[in-house]
Amino acid sequence: MVLGLGTGSTDQTRRRPNWRASPSGQAQGHRRNPHFQEDARASPLSGIPLSDMDSHPVVDLAIDGADEVDPYLNLVKGRGGSLLREKMVESACKKFVVIVDESKLVNYIGGSGLAMPVEFTASRLQNLFQEFGCVAKLKTLGEKVEPYVTDNGNYIIDLYFKQSIGDLKAASDSILQIAGVVEHGMFIDMATTVIVAGELGLTVKNK
Numbered sequence: 001m002v003l004g005l006g007t008g009s010t011d012q013t014r015r016r017p018n019w020r021a022s023p024s025g026q027a028q029g030h031r032r033n034p035h036f037q038e039d040a041r042a043s044p045l046s047g048i049p050l051s052d053m054d055s056h057p058v059v060d061l062a063i064d065g066a067d068e069v070d071p072y073l074n075l076v077k078g079r080g081g082s083l084l085r086e087k088m089v090e091s092a093c094k095k096f097v098v099i100v101d102e103s104k105l106v107n108y109i110g111g112s113g114l115a116m117p118v119e120f121t122a123s124r125l126q127n128l129f130q131e132f133g134c135v136a137k138l139k140t141l142g143e144k145v146e147p148y149v150t151d152n153g154n155y156i157i158d159l160y161f162k163q164s165i166g167d168l169k170a171a172s173d174s175i176l177q178i179a180g181v182v183e184h185g186m187f188i189d190m191a192t193t194v195i196v197a198g199e200l201g202l203t204v205k206n207k
């Protein structure tokens, strides 16, 4: 079985020893496709042998967090700066399970008022996104002016929407047609299951 593991604080929780020691023990001996270097560092802790997409182009199961989940299980991901490799792995998987807390649930993509990240090859062309009626800001390292650089050597432009952008697939196509865009953080129609942790317990939403 090939397992794709994600990044972010939610995913880190899943990797703690008590999770790895769970009775199923299914993670042992599985291969996985790392999203970025942090995964490679985590591998010795988890005991799961690392692989890559050349060796394992099909992933049986991917598990990851998300920044937003809409009622149709569309996602925003990448606010932590990682989206391209996540999307590559999660596009190649048979099942994609997302783990979030209920603060991530939104009525529409962008509905949190927080960033929808776009991985971009240049750091100064935010005005290309004006047609989407959004605010576009270069992602920086913390409070610094220094641009954040992704694990693929690109920049992130964070888009902030004032209202729903409507047809997500049309918006996706339009964004991807902009020269210089590498990928965006909308994960449309990709999650097969979302597990939501709330005050009253877990809710499982399936496609």
Ligand SMILES: O=C[C@H](O)[C@H](O)[C@H](O)COP(=O)(O)O
Binding pocket: 006, 007, 008, 009, 010, 011, 064, 065, 066, 067, 077, 078, 079, 080, 081, 082, 083, 086
């Ligand atoms: O870039 C980060 C990834 O897309 C994360 O999966 C996402 O930001 C959710 O992270 P967290 O579980 O820390 O909220």
